Amino acid sequence: MGFEQDYKGFQDYYEARRLNVRILIIQALFGAVLVVYLLAFWYLQVVKTDHYRRLSDSNRLRRVTIMPLRGVIKDAENRVLANSRIAFNIRLDREKVPDMRAFFPKLAGILGIPEATLHERLAKYRGRPAFEPVILKEDVDLAEAAYIESRRLELPMLSVEVESRRNYLYGPLAAHALGYVGEVSEDQIKTDPSGEYDLGEIVGKAGVEKQYDAGLKGVKGWKQVVVNSLGREIQEIEEGRKSNPGRALRLSIDLDLQRALEDAYADEAGSAVFLDPHSGAVLAMISRPAFDSNVFSRRFSQDTWDGLVRDPRHPLQNRVSLSKFAPGSVFKIVMSIAALEEGVATPARTDHCTGSWRFGDKTYQCWAIRKGGHGYLRMREAIIQSCNVYFYRLGNEMGIERISRWAHRLGFGEPTGIDLPYEESGTVPDPDWKRRAIPRDPVWHPGETISVSIGQGALEVTPIQMAVFAAAIGNGGTLYRPHLVLSREVREGVEEDERQDYVVRRVDLKPKTLEVIKDAMWGVVNDEGTGGRARIAGRDICAKTGTAQVFKASRDVDADKLPKEKRDHAWFVGFAPRDDPKIAWAVFVQNGGHGGTTAAPIARAVLERFFGKQDVRLGVQQLASVAVSQ
Amino acid sequence: MPAWRYLNNFDWILLLAILAACSVGLAVIYSATTGTPSSGAFHRQLIWLGLGLLLMALALLIDYHTLAEFSYVFYGLGLLLLALTLVYGRVVNASKSWLGVGGMQFQPSELAKVATILMLAAYMGRERVRGLGVLHFSAICALVGLPVLLIMKQPDLGTAVTFAPLFAGVVFVGGIRVRTLLILGIIATLALPLAWGHLKPYQKERVKTFLEPTRDPKGSGYQLIQSLIAVGSGGLMGKGFLSGTQGQLQFLPEQHTDFVFAVLAEERGFVGAFLALGLYFAIIYRCLATARAARDRLGVFLAIGVVCVFAGQALLNIGVVVGLLPTTGVPLPLMSYGGSSLASTLLGMGLVLNVWMRRLVN
Numbered sequence: 001m002g003f004e005q006d007y008k009g010f011q012d013y014y015e016a017r018r019l020n021v022r023i024l025i026i027q028a029l030f031g032a033v034l035v036v037y038l039l040a041f042w043y044l045q046v047v048k049t050d051h052y053r054r055l056s057d058s059n060r061l062r063r064v065t066i067m068p069l070r071g072v073i074k075d076a077e078n079r080v081l082a083n084s085r086i087a088f089n090i091r092l093d094r095e096k097v098p099d100m101r102a103f104f105p106k107l108a109g110i111l112g113i114p115e116a117t118l119h120e121r122l123a124k125y126r127g128r129p130a131f132e133p134v135i136l137k138e139d140v141d142l143a144e145a146a147y148i149e150s151r152r153l154e155l156p157m158l159s160v161e162v163e164s165r166r167n168y169l170y171g172p173l174a175a176h177a178l179g180y181v182g183e184v185s186e187d188q189i190k191t192d193p194s195g196e197y198d199l200g201e202i203v204g205k206a207g208v209e210k211q212y213d214a215g216l217k218g219v220k221g222w223k224q225v226v227v228n229s230l231g232r233e234i235q236e237i238e239e240g241r242k243s244n245p246g247r248a249l250r251l252s253i254d255l256d257l258q259r260a261l262e263d264a265y266a267d268e269a270g271s272a273v274f275l276d277p278h279s280g281a282v283l284a285m286i287s288r289p290a291f292d293s294n295v296f297s298r299r300f301s302q303d304t305w306d307g308l309v310r311d312p313r314h315p316l317q318n319r320v321s322l323s324k325f326a327p328g329s330v331f332k333i334v335m336s337i338a339a340l341e342e343g344v345a346t347p348a349r350t351d352h353c354t355g356s357w358r359f360g361d362k363t364y365q366c367w368a369i370r371k372g373g374h375g376y377l378r379m380r381e382a383i384i385q386s387c388n389v390y391f392y393r394l395g396n397e398m399g400i401e402r403i404s405r406w407a408h409r410l411g412f413g414e415p416t417g418i419d420l421p422y423e424e425s426g427t428v429p430d431p432d433w434k435r436r437a438i439p440r441d442p443v444w445h446p447g448e449t450i451s452v453s454i455g456q457g458a459l460e461v462t463p464i465q466m467a468v469f470a471a472a473i474g475n476g477g478t479l480y481r482p483h484l485v486l487s488r489e490v491r492e493g494v495e496e497d498e499r500q501d502y503v504v505r506r507v508d509l510k511p512k513t514l515e516v517i518k519d520a521m522w523g524v525v526n527d528e529g530t531g532g533r534a535r536i537a538g539r540d541i542c543a544k545t546g547t548a549q550v551f552k553a554s555r556d557v558d559a560d561k562l563p564k565e566k567r568d569h570a571w572f573v574g575f576a577p578r579d580d581p582k583i584a585w586a587v588f589v590q591n592g593g594h595g596g597t598t599a600a601p602i603a604r605a606v607l608e609r610f611f612g613k614q615d616v617r618l619g620v621q622q623l624a625s626v627a628v629s630q
Numbered sequence: 631m632p633a634w635r636y637l638n639n640f641d642w643i644l645l646l647a648i649l650a651a652c653s654v655g656l657a658v659i660y661s662a663t664t665g666t667p668s669s670g671a672f673h674r675q676l677i678w679l680g681l682g683l684l685l686m687a688l689a690l691l692i693d694y695h696t697l698a699e700f701s702y703v704f705y706g707l708g709l710l711l712l713a714l715t716l717v718y719g720r721v722v723n724a725s726k727s728w729l730g731v732g733g734m735q736f737q738p739s740e741l742a743k744v745a746t747i748l749m750l751a752a753y754m755g756r757e758r759v760r761g762l763g764v765l766h767f768s769a770i771c772a773l774v775g776l777p778v779l780l781i782m783k784q785p786d787l788g789t790a791v792t793f794a795p796l797f798a799g800v801v802f803v804g805g806i807r808v809r810t811l812l813i814l815g816i817i818a819t820l821a822l823p824l825a826w827g828h829l830k831p832y833q834k835e836r837v838k839t840f841l842e843p844t845r846d847p848k849g850s851g852y853q854l855i856q857s858l859i860a861v862g863s864g865g866l867m868g869k870g871f872l873s874g875t876q877g878q879l880q881f882l883p884e885q886h887t888d889f890v891f892a893v894l895a896e897e898r899g900f901v902g903a904f905l906a907l908g909l910y911f912a913i914i915y916r917c918l919a920t921a922r923a924a925r926d927r928l929g930v931f932l933a934i935g936v937v938c939v940f941a942g943q944a945l946l947n948i949g950v951v952v953g954l955l956p957t958t959g960v961p962l963p964l965m966s967y968g969g970s971s972l973a974s975t976l977l978g979m980g981l982v983l984n985v986w987m988r989r990l991v992n
Contacts, residue, residue: 015760019930020922022803026934027918030941034911037945038904040952044862045900052862059859060875226875 063240064225065198068218069164071246073178073208075255076283076486080169082178082209082293087165088145091133094125096157103157110148110155111137138298139165166202166209168293174258176271176287176318177251177420177484179207180296196220205296206316208249208484210421215488218246247489252281256613257606261286264605268598270569270590271319271463273482274606277471277575277584280480280502282418284606289315321416321423324460325588328546328595329386329530330573331407331455333473333517335394336379338406340513344398347379347516353389364392364450367547383520384529386545388454395453400444403452404430409507410479411468412461417481417504426465429458456549466573466586473517474542474575474584477507518542522578525600531572534600539611542581543574543603545595567591572599576607583610641986644916648964648979651909652679652972655890655965661872662886662893663967671886671967678969682976689980693988697981698752698928705749705773708742712780715739719784727784739789740974742777746793747935747978749773750800755928762806767814770801787833788959795942796935803921803934857889857951860896861903868899886967888959891951906965907948913964913979914941920986929985936978 044052073082090111097103100122108115118136125134136158137144145160152159166181182205189197197203198220204213221243225236261272261284273285291308308316317323339345353376355369366388368374374387382390395403407413413428427433429452431444437458451457464482472479481502487495521542525531530545548569570592575584585603592598656675663671689697697704711729715738719726728735750773753759759766774797781790806814826834860876869875874896885893895903917937924930940963947962949955961968963975 018805019803019927022805023918023921023930023934026799026802026938027915030914030918030945031911033945033949034907034914037948037952037954038907040954041861041895041900041903041907044858044952045864045895045903046866048862049865052859053865055859056863056876059856 060226064223066221066223066240066243067164067201068220068243069245070166070181070202071216071218071489072248073216074248074250075253075258076251077254078250079255081174081251081253081255082166082168084164085167087139087163088142089135089161089163090137090140090145090148091135091159091161093133093157093159094122107136110158113137133159133161135161166293166297168297170255171292171294172290173262174253174285175207175290175293176320177207177253177282177285178293179209179211179421180205180291180293181209182296206318207420208251211419212249212485212488215247216249219244245492248495249485249489250487250495251484252276252283252486253285253484254283254613257284257609258286260284260606260609261602264602268589268592268602269313269319270588270592271323272585272587272599272602272606273320273464273467274583274585274610275467275471275480275482277474277581278480280468280471280482281486282482282484283583283610285320285484287317287319289313291315318420318422319463319588319590321418321420321462321464324424324426324462325569325590326457326459326548327412327455327461327466328548328569328571329388329455330466330544330546330571330595331452331459332383332386332391333521333544334407334410334412334469335391335398335403335453336383336517336520337410337473337509337513338402339394339398340379340516341406341510342398342402344402345379345394347512350376350378351382351387351390351393352376353387355389357389357392359392359396359450360447362447364388379516380520380523383517383544384523384527386524386530391453392450395449396446400430400449400452403449404428404433407459410472411504412465416462416464416468418464419483419485423464424462426462427458427460433458455546463586463588466571466588467584470543470573470575470586471581471584472507473514473521474581476514477509479504479507518578521574525574530594530596531574531600533596534572534574534604534607536604536607536611539607540577540579541574541607542576542578543572543600545600546571546573547594550591564591567593570595570597570599572596572603574603582614583607636987639987639990641916641920641983644913644920644979644983644986647909647912647916648976651906651913651964654894654906654909655962655967657871658890658894658897658965659886659967661874661897662890664872674969675967675972678972679976681969682973685973686976686980686983689977690983690987692984694932694981694984695928697748697984698755698932701745701748701752704745708738708745709776709780711738712742712777716780716783725784725786727781727786727789734969736973737786737789737968737970739777739781739784739786740970742781743789743792743796743939744974744977744981746774746777747796747932747939748981750796751928751931751935754800754804754931755926757927759804759927762801762804762810764810764813766804767801767806767810770797770804785830788961791946791958792939792943792960795938799934799938799942800931803930853889853957854950854953857892858953860889860892861952864896864899864903866900868895868897868902871897873897887961888947888957888966889951890966891948891962894965895951910941910944910948914944916986917941917979917982920982920989923989924985925989929989933982933985936982940975940978 070084072080074080094100104115104118108118113136121136122134148155148158149160168178181202184197184201184203188203189199204210204216209216221241223236223240257274261274265272265286265288269288271285271287274283275281276283295304340347353366353368353374355373356363356365366373368385368387373389374381374385377385377387377390381387407428413426415423415425429448434444435442448457452459468479468482481504483498483502485498487497490496521544522540523529524545525534525541525543531543534541534543548571550566550568568591570589572587572595573585575581585606587599587603589598589602656672656679659675660672663669715727715729718729720728720730720735722728727737727739729738750770753769753773762770774793778790778793856876860874863869863876864874874893876896891906894906914937917933917940921930921933921937924933943960943963946955946958946960947966950957961971964972
């Protein structure tokens with residue numbers, strides 16, 4: 001039965017009315033809801049519009065920092081040591097991969113990375129927002145970057161990210177002088193008063209990179225951009241501020257000398273520094289073991305970091321300014337200067353060495369004990385032969401106060417002020433120091449003065465202090481603040497010399513004192529002394545060797561047969577040429593044995609290069625003057 | 631009756647309002663999808679609009695009494711399609727709610743909705759169904775419950791929810807007894823915790839988020855917050871066509887489907903939102919007028935069914951956009967992108983126009 005037949009209209013008028021009323025109720029209900037909605041729109045769009053406008057702006061507008069290119073670091077002859085280069089990273093947009101597992105074999109094939117490594121990389125991003133890209137491969141070559149870029153249609157999930165990366169052209173060369181860069185730490189951001197650091201910003205972490213970070217990093221720029229919900233830049237809407245590249249830095253380091261030093265140092269541990277004795281400018285410096293600064297320019301793994309930090313040889317420690325050691329026999333120069341200046345001894349003072357000296361109830365040995373001592377010697381011979389007995393007696397006569405005063409005056413026991421982050425001041429002991437430092441045994445014993453007299457005991461110096469000291473003797477008594485920077489770029493392309501007064505103080509030494517000391521140091525190298533291995537014909541090299549005891553062996557033990565870590569530290573400190581020194585140095589070889597054996601040849605290698613270059617320069621100047629006169 | 635008389639009795643206002651709403655929808659979809667991965671949406675919507683208007687014409691031309699006679703067939707077909715969807719359906723956004731025919735995809739739940747309206751109207755149109763007793767009420771429950779169960783199985787909570795206003799509207803207008811209403815209330819109260827237990831975690835999340843949108847600003851609260859920012863920042867006059875930043879920059883998710891009204895409100899401001907609400911009010915008002923003017927119970931319940939589904943969806947959707955209701959994933963009728971929804975809405979509107987056109991015929 002169809003509806004047409006069954007249809008009789010409404011049963012009655014009342015039923016139609018009832019339906020009508022109910023429909024009207026529904027109508028009223030819908031109408032009321034619509035009015036409520038209208039009010040809601042009014043509230044949101046008219047009453048609260050400013051609030052939501054602000055939210056909308058901050059939602060879509062982003063201030064993007066433009067990082068400036070970091071300043072170039074050059075050597076004294078304008079050869080680039082560190083610059084910035086472009087690096088390509090391949091990154092993955094996880095949102096665009098519907099099935100990661102199915103995509104892995106293909107991805108592994110394209111990138112040449114094992115699937116397991118890919119799994120590892122991605123595992124680290126678990127729980128992070130999917131729009132955050134994952135860096136799959138860092139620092140790929142141009143060909144690989146181009147391969148990925150040319151397949152954007154086929155592989156939309158892969159893209160190439162371009163970033164600037166610090167580049168140390170010679171790897172580990174001068175690593176401790178240059179230092180390295182890395183991401184700013186959270187602590188640095190919190191404690192920086194300027195509040196200018198951004199998360200992830202690259203800053204100097206060590207060496208001149210840290211010390212001169214302010215100039216090197218340049219001035220950050222910014223721009224206002226519109227971003228979409230994925231954080232992608234859609235449009236730039238405000239010019240903002242341009243970034244200013246970092247200022248170039250010219251170091252006093254000479255790449256040629258640095259290379260000669262690095263080569264000569266071979267596999268030894270320790271440090272060396274060569275200075276201009278008339279300014280304190282560092283010509284070359286090394287601290288071994290070193291590291292490749294480029295390692296820090298990448299996102300390196302925790303393993304790499306742990307490897308560097310936990311290495312028992314401490315490759316990150318700058319042994320030039322941060323490690324302190326006993327100066328050994330080099331201190332005999334300080335003793336001699338003090339004795340001569342204080343009038344305790346004359347150059348003609350003669351003493352007799354039998355190989356040992358009995359003081360109180362203890363016998364102090366000279367290194368020449370096996371051949372029965374040095375016999376009679378004057379101060380010059382005592383320095384050349386590095387006789388212990390001579391200086392035991394001299395020390396005893398002078399007393400610790402005077403020794404300590406002169407050591408301080410000559411630059412020990414205080415930081416040199418080298419322009420590198422952190423510096424040790426070393427230790428110059430005296431009774432005051434002992435009271436403070438060793439409360440359980442606060443009394444100064446005369447035997448301790450004896451030890452200090454030959455550069456042992458509590459006495460500790462840094463290699464940079466030794467170099468400054470050597471330079472001061474060479475230049476006639478001026479202590480300079482050692483420094484690595486020769487000039488700084490002040491405007492683009494305009495360099496300005498560092499016009500600082502590097503003089504720390506002038507120590508007035510009698511000409512006679514200087515003459516005796518210089519002559520003795522010349523003798524150390526040229527007159528059958530302990531530094532013969534540094535001799536270069538016609539170069540008048542002056543130096544003093546030193547051997548700092550590490551392990552107290554009995555006199556029958558052949559020091560050269562001890563295991564390496566028990567061998568003494570070797571020093572070789574000096575300047576050249578004698579009359580008008582152009583270079584001063586301190587070479588320190590950890591567990592190197594005798595200073596004359598291991599440290600002297602290193603200095604010699606650098607000096608040969610130094611004088612070789614000087615000769616070429618002089619030759620060119622002479623040729624030029626001949627040409628001018630003609 | 632001659633055709634011109636039908637045309638004389640035609641509800642031009644309703645047709646105009648429908649076409650205006652569709653045009654506004656197209657413009658917003660165009661704006662919301664230009665330059666995005668969904669940029670083809672405008673053209674697809676245009677094709678679906680053509681198809682929908684064709685279906686509307688079809689539903690308009692055949693006497694609704696004749697259509698009601700075949701309501702069993704349509705209803706059965708709807709259920710069959712829903713069952714087929716569960717077996718052969720395509721999974722989109724974790725729901726198996728699409729069927730492919732040739733190159734076209736459609737949601738059988740949308741067709742089933744219209745079939746259910748027709749079926750309920752046919753049932754209620756019978757003279758003997760006056761005042762709802764427990765038996766009638768149970769019958770209505772079964773008629774609505776069957777497709778809803780199948781849709782829940784997909785699971786497509788959004789579409790399933792749109793059956794609720796249909797059910798409520800028909801039951802209310804049908805005249806439920808106070809006693810039945812009471813029993814129903816008690817059952818509903820008892821069933822609520824049970825139903826909560828059966829909700830999927832993401833569905834619970836949506837309800838919780840509605841109650842406290844800021845508790846998960848990057849997750850389920852994100853849509854609501856972004857929607858409020860879009861609407862609020864539109865201000866009185868709006869940011870202009872193609873200039874809505876929240877929508878254009880894709881901060882607003884589902885901007886051309888569930889949140890199309892937010893895009894409209896952002897670009898056209900309060901004035902635009904007011905006019906669009908006006909259009910919906912006009913459509914709802916005309917449908918209810920049709921229900922009141924219908925010459926028989928079948929006509930009344932057809933119009934009531936259609937308007938309840940239509941208004942329910944519209945009010946649910948807009949309520950979500952302004953943060954008055956939890957996110958349900960219900961499309962905005964006539965404006966949201968989505969062919970099946972557009973076509974089924976136009977089909978329903980065709981039925982209403984049909985009832986109005988034939989209101990004076992004896």
